[in-house]
Amino acid sequence: MQTITVLGATGSIGCSTIDVILRHPDKYRVFAISGNKQIDKLMKQAKQCAARYVVLSDVHQYDDAVKKAAEYQVDSEILCGPKALEEVSSAPEVTTVMAAIVGAAGLLPTLAAVRAGKRVLLANKEALVMSGALFIEAANQSGAKILPIDSEHNAIFQCLPDNFVYGNLAASGIKQILLTGSGGPFRTRELDTFNSITVDEACAHPNWSMGRKITVDSATMMNKGLEFIEACWLFGASVDDITVVLHPQSVIHSMVQYNDGSVIAQMGNPDMRTPIAYGLSWPERIEAGVAQLDFAKMQSLSFDSPCYQRYPNLKLAIDACASGQAATTRLNAANEIAVASFLAGKIGFNDITRVNEETLNGMEPMQVSSLQQILEEDRKAREIADGLVRGLI
Ligand code: NDP
Ligand code: MG
Numbered sequence: 485m486q487t488i489t490v491l492g493a494t495g496s497i498g499c500s501t502i503d504v505i506l507r508h509p510d511k512y513r514v515f516a517i518s519g520n521k522q523i524d525k526l527m528k529q530a531k532q533c534a535a536r537y538v539v540l541s542d543v544h545q546y547d548d549a550v551k552k553a554a555e556y557q558v559d560s561e562i563l564c565g566p567k568a569l570e571e572v573s574s575a576p577e578v579t580t581v582m583a584a585i586v587g588a589a590g591l592l593p594t595l596a597a598v599r600a601g602k603r604v605l606l607a608n609k610e611a612l613v614m615s616g617a618l619f620i621e622a623a624n625q626s627g628a629k630i631l632p633i634d635s636e637h638n639a640i641f642q643c644l645p646d647n648f649v650y651g652n653l654a655a656s657g658i659k660q661i662l663l664t665g666s667g668g669p670f671r672t673r674e675l676d677t678f679n680s681i682t683v684d685e686a687c688a689h690p691n692w693s694m695g696r697k698i699t700v701d702s703a704t705m706m707n708k709g710l711e712f713i714e715a716c717w718l719f720g721a722s723v724d725d726i727t728v729v730l731h732p733q734s735v736i737h738s739m740v741q742y743n744d745g746s747v748i749a750q751m752g753n754p755d756m757r758t759p760i761a762y763g764l765s766w767p768e769r770i771e772a773g774v775a776q777l778d779f780a781k782m783q784s785l786s787f788d789s790p791c792y793q794r795y796p797n798l799k800l801a802i803d804a805c806a807s808g809q810a811a812t813t814r815l816n817a818a819n820e821i822a823v824a825s826f827l828a829g830k831i832g833f834n835d836i837t838r839v840n841e842e843t844l845n846g847m848e849p850m851q852v853s854s855l856q857q858i859l860e861e862d863r864k865a866r867e868i869a870d871g872l873v874r875g876l877i
Contacts, residue, residue, distance in 0.1 A: 486512050486603070486764070489572045491593050492584035493517035494525045496695045497607045497633065500756045501582045502533055504764060504772055512764065516563075516572035518585070518593075523549055527556040537572050540564045541589065569593035574600035580764070582633075583608040586697050587820050588862055591615060595855070601626035605763040607633040609714045610820075614813045615858050616717035631763040632718055636663055636711055638759035639737035639750035640719065651720030662739040662747070663715055664731040665708040666691050667790065671732060675794060681833035683826065691734035691754045700823045704836055705790065709801020710819075713812050716805055723806045728798065730788040735777065753777055796837045804844065810852045810861050811844060817865035818843035825873045835876050843869045 492498045505512045516537035519526035530538045540549050543565035573581050573596040581597035582605045590608035597604050599622050623630055632638050649655045686703040701707035739749040752758045761772035792799040804811035822839035825831045846868050
């Protein structure tokens with residue numbers, strides 16, 4: 485029996501996680517769930533999965549949350565604030581933590597789970613983008629098992645050989661990792677119309693249903709850039725070990741190419757319950773509620789290379805990855821500000837690239853190693869990006 489904390493339970497990944505958990509009451513029980521703004525939804529979930537603790541991210545939400553708990557007749561204990569998030573991620577009773585808070589807000593509770601040696605189902609890619617070296621080192625020290633939930637990384641994980649050596653792909657006979665991406669909703673749109681892209685257009689992903697931030701990241705392909713960085717840390721790969729492949733149908737979720745010419749791909753319908761179920765049940769397999777691929781009905785599969793003129797954010801991220809931890813932390817921070825500003829209607833679609841690029845250009849290269857330095861670079865980059873956004877309004 486695994487005892488699970490679901491961070492970011494009210495989000496897209498959080499809801500899919502609870503869906504899979506509730507299919508297997510004999511295997512999983514919920515310890516704590518967390519949310520940010522959607523208190524009603526969180527209370528309904530608390531009742532549904534009999535969570536022992538319900539955590540709101542802001543300490544000021546306590547009175548409101550207690551009132552709502554009474555309204556929904558929820559027996560769970562209410563906790564609030566960042567420290568509470570860390571506590572329910574590291575509590576001794578907890579075996580497993582689903583890290584599905586969006587953005588940098590997920591870093592500290594995810595790290596707390598890693599440091600406490602939990603089985604960590606990692607959806608929150610931003611945590612790894614910000615703190616890769618520290619994160620992996622903490623997992624090595626505590627014995628935490630990191631199971632990638634991002635569909636591409638979960639696919640790669642499934643395609644790796646039994647004798648895989650972290651940080652030495654060649655020793656495992658691997659030629660390269662092929663990281664697939666659909667190319668998002670603007671794969672064929674005229675480049676000179678990108679300026680007029682609306683929020684609704686950017687939030688309409690052709691294949692996946694996800695939270696708004698990652699959906700915009702998919703439209704700019706910053707998501708693939710963040711995934712590129714994530715893959716480097718998860719598998720100990722270098723920039724030259726990974727190639728991004730456009731695959732518009734999102735049936736293949738990524739591949740591993742071997743020295744002997746073999747390519748192993750993981751396929752399935754685009755439904756996050758598949759990687760979530762694999763993370764929960766690894767090394768076994770459980771039913772996830774996902775429709776099976778029907779090859780008789782499947783459209784043809786196509787592939788292409790991404791063009792950096794169309795996807796400049798992908799290039800920014802790969803360059804940042806080559807540059808090091810300070811650059812990836814700063815890029816992630818700038819991008820969070822830029823995407824939030826785009827979603828709020830303050831800046832245009834092309835301005836996202838502008839803010840990301842100018843934030844990076846406005847900061848001197850440096851080495852970061854401690855958590856304190858990472859948080860400081862994150863703060864400074866947000867300040868610069870905020871200033872750039874104000875200049876664009
Ligand atoms: P959503 O926006 O749907 O959900 C985000 C969750 O985080 C919600 O529970 C939200 O609470 C909570 N949250 C938001 N801001 C804060 C904050 N400041 N402090 C604490 N909690 C907060 O996102 P997704 O589920 O789509 O994505 C979650 C993570 O998983 C992201 O890192 C994303 O990149 C990654 N991921 C998602 C995939 C997907 O298919 N959705 C695929 C692969 C990776 P509330 O809703 O109550 O405000
Ligand atoms: Mg992904």
